[in-house]
Amino acid sequence: xxxxxxxxxxxxxxxxxxxxxxxxxxxxxxxxxxxxxxxxxxxxxxxxxxxxxxxxxxxxxxxxxxxxxxxxxxxxxxxxxxxxxxxxxxxxxxxxxxxxxxxxxxxxxxxxxxxxxxxxxxxxxxxxxxxxxxxxxxxxxxxxxxxxxxxxxxxxxxxxxxxxxxxxxxxxxxxxxxxxxxxxxxxxxxxxxxxxxxxxxxxxxxxxxxxxxxxxxxxxxxxxxxxxxxxxxxxxxxxxxxxxxxxxxxxxxxxxxxxxxxxxxxxxxxxxxxxxxxxxxxxxxxxxxxxxxxxxxxxxxxxxxxxxxxxxxxxxxxxxxxxxxxxxxxxxxxxxxxxxxxxxxxxxxxxxxxxxxxxxxxxxxxxxxxxxxxxxxxxxxxxxxxxxxxxxxxxxxxxxxxxxxxxxxxxxxxxxxxxxxxxxxxxxxxxxxxxxxxxxxxxxxxxxxxxxxxxxxxxxxxxxxxxxxxxxxxxxxxxxxxxxxxxxxxxxxxxxxxxxxxxxxxxxxxxxxxxxxxxxxxxxxxxxxxxxxxxxxxxxxxxxxxxxxxxxxxxxxxxxxxxxxxxxxxxxxxxxxxxxxxxxxxxxxxxxxxxxxxxxxxxxxxxxxxxxxxxxxxxxxxxxxxxxxxxxxxxxxxxxxxxxxxxxxxxxxxxxxxxxxxxxxxxxxxxxxxxxxxxxxxxxxxxxxxxxxxxxxxxxxxxxxxxxxxxxxxxxxxxxxxxxxxxxxxx
Amino acid sequence: xxxxxxxxxxxxxxxxxxxxxxxxxxxxxxxxxxxxxxxxxxxxxxxxxxxxxxxxxxxxxxxxxxxxxxxxxxxxxxxxxxxxxxxxxxxxxxxxxxxxxxxxxxxxxxxxxxxxxxxxxxxxxxxxxxxxxxxxxxxxxxxxxxxx
Numbered sequence: 028x029x030x031x032x033x034x035x036x037x038x039x040x041x042x043x044x045x046x047x048x049x050x051x052x053x054x055x056x057x058x059x060x061x062x063x064x065x066x067x068x069x070x071x072x073x074x075x076x077x078x079x080x081x082x083x084x085x086x087x088x089x090x091x092x093x094x095x096x097x098x099x100x101x102x103x104x105x106x107x108x109x110x111x112x113x114x115x116x117x118x119x120x121x122x123x124x125x126x127x128x129x130x131x132x133x134x135x136x137x138x139x140x141x142x143x144x145x146x147x148x149x150x151x152x153x154x155x156x157x158x159x160x161x162x163x164x165x166x167x168x169x170x171x172x173x174x175x176x177x178x179x180x181x182x183x184x185x186x187x188x189x190x191x192x193x194x195x196x197x198x199x200x201x202x203x204x205x206x207x208x209x210x211x212x213x214x215x216x217x218x219x220x221x222x223x224x225x226x227x228x229x230x231x232x233x234x235x236x237x238x239x240x241x242x243x244x245x246x247x248x249x250x251x252x253x254x255x256x257x258x259x260x261x262x263x264x265x266x267x268x269x270x271x272x273x274x275x276x277x278x279x280x281x282x283x284x285x286x287x288x289x290x291x292x293x294x295x296x297x298x299x300x301x302x303x304x305x306x307x308x309x310x311x312x313x314x315x316x317x318x319x320x321x322x323x324x325x326x327x328x329x330x331x332x333x334x335x336x337x338x339x340x341x342x343x344x345x346x347x348x349x350x351x352x353x354x355x356x357x358x359x360x361x362x363x364x365x366x367x368x369x370x371x372x373x374x375x376x377x378x379x380x381x382x383x384x385x386x387x388x389x390x391x392x393x394x395x396x397x398x399x400x401x402x403x404x405x406x407x408x409x410x411x412x413x414x415x416x417x418x419x420x421x422x423x424x425x426x427x428x429x430x431x432x433x434x435x436x437x438x439x440x441x442x443x444x445x446x447x448x449x450x451x452x453x454x455x456x457x458x459x460x461x462x463x464x465x466x467x468x469x470x471x472x473x474x475x476x477x478x479x480x481x482x483x484x485x486x487x488x489x490x491x492x493x494x495x496x497x498x499x500x501x502x503x504x505x506x507x508x509x510x511x512x513x514x515x516x517x518x519x520x521x522x523x524x525x526x527x528x529x530x531x532x533x534x535x536x537x538x539x540x541x542x543x544x545x546x547x548x549x550x551x552x553x554x555x556x557x558x559x560x561x562x563x564x565x566x567x568x569x570x571x572x573x574x575x576x577x578x579x580x581x582x583x584x585x586x587x588x589x590x591x592x593x594x595x596x597x598x599x600x601x602x603x604x605x606x607x608x609x610x611x612x613x614x615x616x617x618x619x620x621x622x623x624x625x626x627x628x629x630x631x632x633x634x635x636x637x638x639x640x641x642x643x644x645x646x647x648x649x650x651x652x653x654x655x656x657x658x659x660x661x662x663x664x665x666x667x668x669x670x671x672x673x674x675x676x677x678x679x680x681x682x683x684x685x686x687x688x689x690x691x692x693x694x695x696x697x698x699x700x701x702x703x704x705x706x707x708x709x710x711x712x713x714x715x716x717x718x719x720x721x722x723x724x725x726x727x728x729x730x731x732x733x734x735x736x737x738x739x740x741x742x743x744x745x746x747x748x749x750x751x752x753x754x755x756x757x758x
Numbered sequence: 759x760x761x762x763x764x765x766x767x768x769x770x771x772x773x774x775x776x777x778x779x780x781x782x783x784x785x786x787x788x789x790x791x792x793x794x795x796x797x798x799x800x801x802x803x804x805x806x807x808x809x810x811x812x813x814x815x816x817x818x819x820x821x822x823x824x825x826x827x828x829x830x831x832x833x834x835x836x837x838x839x840x841x842x843x844x845x846x847x848x849x850x851x852x853x854x855x856x857x858x859x860x861x862x863x864x865x866x867x868x869x870x871x872x873x874x875x876x877x878x879x880x881x882x883x884x885x886x887x888x889x890x891x892x893x894x895x896x897x898x899x900x901x902x903x904x905x906x
Binding site for chain 2: 533534536537538540541542544545548569573
């Protein structure tokens with residue numbers, strides 16, 4: 028993956044290699060051209076050289092005739108053999124022929140032609156002299172001066188001819204040399220140079236080719252790497268190409284590329300939308316400002332980052348878009364930051380809440396007389412909360428927070444115990460709860476309770492704790508214990524009163540009643556009318572007293588025993604109570620209607636007493652001319668529907684309502700009717716002890732409820748009871 | 759029946775109550791023989807002295823000096839010879855606690871002392887007559903349990 032090193036970095040580019048290639052091609056062309064040229068010149072030169080050789084050959088042939096003829100003449104002269112003379116004519120013919128041919132070969136070489144023109148004359152003289160030899164004269168000839176002269180004359184001709192020949196050949200050689208020079212001047216490159224150049228060009232070619240090839244391979248790898256990235260990246264990457272109108276203004280964009288991520292957003296694959304216009308596929312881009320951003324990026328060439336929300340077919344998203352210019356278009360990298368955004372929002376909210384909570388915590392420390400500390404054990408730094416300073420009688424930050432400084436406040440008698448305890452909890456890193464005294468600034472001794480434990484945060488151990496001022500708490504507790512003791516005492520007194528009331532008071536009363544009944548039985552006929560009346564009054568008083576005692580007893584019993592709470596079916600309870608009251612109901616002709624009542628948790632005998640007392644009240648305080656009508660109803664209400672002034676605990680409540688059409692009472696008396704022995708009506712008119720409703724109130728209070736009476740004089744009474752309602756679990 | 763009167767015992771410290779009781783019992787048309795004791799201890803020592811068979815029906819007051827009704831009841835029930843005797847508690851107390859405790863300790867009947875003589879008579883007649891029926895039919899006395 029070495030090629031990745033280059034990815035995204037500035038690359039040297041392909042241009043140098045192309046230049047190298049071009050250079051190599053030029054070199055090769057040059058070599059080919061020059062080679063051709065040199066080849067051509069070589070051929071020409073070779074032709075010329077062979078021409079020269081031929082000319083020289085012809086010259087030699089021509090002049091060989093003269094030599095042959097002379098030597099024949101000379102031989103004749105010497106040998107006097109006339110047969111030597113005969114070939115001379117042949118030499119002469121041949122020389123004419125060669126001379127003509129040579130003239131042809133010379134062409135337009137004026138110099139040589141000029142020399143050739145000298146030849147015929149000399150040749151004619153030579154042959155003329157040679158022909159003048161006669162066989163008879165040969166002998167004479169040898170002796171004659173004339174002959175010698177003639178031979179020397181012939182030799183003279185021959186020398187001249189030889190000279191011409193030499194000149195001619197020299198001229199031809201000069202010409203040959205000249206031509207070679209001309210040829211060599213044309214050969215600019217030697218074969219070795221050509222070889223080197225070719226090899227160089229080939230080398231360049233191969234280098235450039237291998238470079239380009241490796242680049243191609245790298246490009247391929249890079250491309251597949253890019254493709255890989257594009258398909259796996261979590262962002263949506265698109266390339267939009269600008270669509271311009273005739274004026275050159277951008278009117279739309281064509282989706283040229285988008286990665287597969289788009290499928291998750293709009294439910295369409297990349298292939299489906301590629302090539303389409305953004306105004307068709309993403310019409311919202313034209314309106315939400317993105318289009319303008321694209322144009323700006325293209326105009327300025329500066330990349331932009333935009334956060335925006337989108338409602339796409341597959342949901343609501345928040346994207347962070349990075350838009351950069353590429354050619355005549357933009358690349359858009361859209362990162363889905365929906366979750367991050369939500370997390371950020373949540374974090375911000377949590378932070379705000381935390382701030383509020385912190386503020387509350389600070390206040391609550393003050394209110395609850397609590398101080399706290401955090402002890403970074405590794406760094407040995409302690410942080411006291413503001414209120415811990417206040418607890419010690421100082422202003423926040425008045426002294427350095429340290430273990431030693433804190434211990435200096437501890438009461439000397441508790442110091443050792445606390446230090447030993449600290450060693451122990453440090454060793455075991457355990458949670459602890461201790462109570463000790465501190466001497467706050469100003470000498471005030473406070474009782475505090477500290478709760479300490481260890482927490483680990485990023486590998487460091489912290490000891491954190493809360494110190495609570497429990498001075499007043501302890502004081503209250505002590506008072507409470509004293510009060511409790513007092514209460515227990517008064518309770519046991521009450522118990523003994525109960526005993527007295529139930530037994531000792533009833534005992535003599537019962538006997539009085541017993542004796543009255545005996546007296547009445549025995550003396551009925553002997554008593555005067557007045558005596559009978561008195562006896563009846565005594566009995567009535569005794570009965571009333573007994574009734575009073577029983578009610579008082581039942582009141583104190585209700586007050587004393589909360590009783591066992593069980594499931595009580597109020598319908599069943601009501602039935603039982605109505606059964607107990609059946610005689611009275613019959614006597615008064617009362618109409619009692621009740622709706623369906625719920626099952627509640629409560630003390631059965633107390634709830635029975637409650638129903639009994641309320642119903643017998645209604646039966647008792649009836650209008651003299653009307654039969655009682657009593658309606659019992661119930662409903663379940665939430666706590667806020669109950670009178671808020673009662674300050675009842677939050678719960679659901681069962682509201683029981685008893686409405687009658689009796690004599691009622693004045694509303695302003697309503698608070699009095701629940702008091703012990705309080706009676707609103709004259710004794711003679713209505714029998715009663717003034718305990719019935721007091722008992723009711725006690726029972727309702729025992730059940731953590733509330734009872735209220737509403738009435739109007741002569742218009743009946745309405746008793747409303749609220750009892751906390753919890754649904755008994757199904758059996 | 760006439761040949762074998764029902765032996766009834768009343769243990770009560772109150773003289774007036776004993777008087778009312780004996781008057782009422784006498785007025786019932788069943789042949790009974792009443793013995794009276796002032797407290798539990800007296801009654802127990804009588805049982806031991808005599809050595810004879812126990813009474814048929816015992817009426818026991820609860821609140822008494824020396825030995826109260828609860829103690830007496832427990833003593834009777836823990837004694838093998840007396841544990842089957844029929845005991846009716848005869849008390850002023852109408853406390854549920856007392857009633858429950860005496861039944862748990864083996865009382866057969868609980869009677870609240872009435873405050874009218876005719877009521878007392880009626881109650882005693884009810885108890886005595888019912889007991890007589892049990893005796894005749896030799897029913898299991900343990901099932902003889904009620905409250906008046």
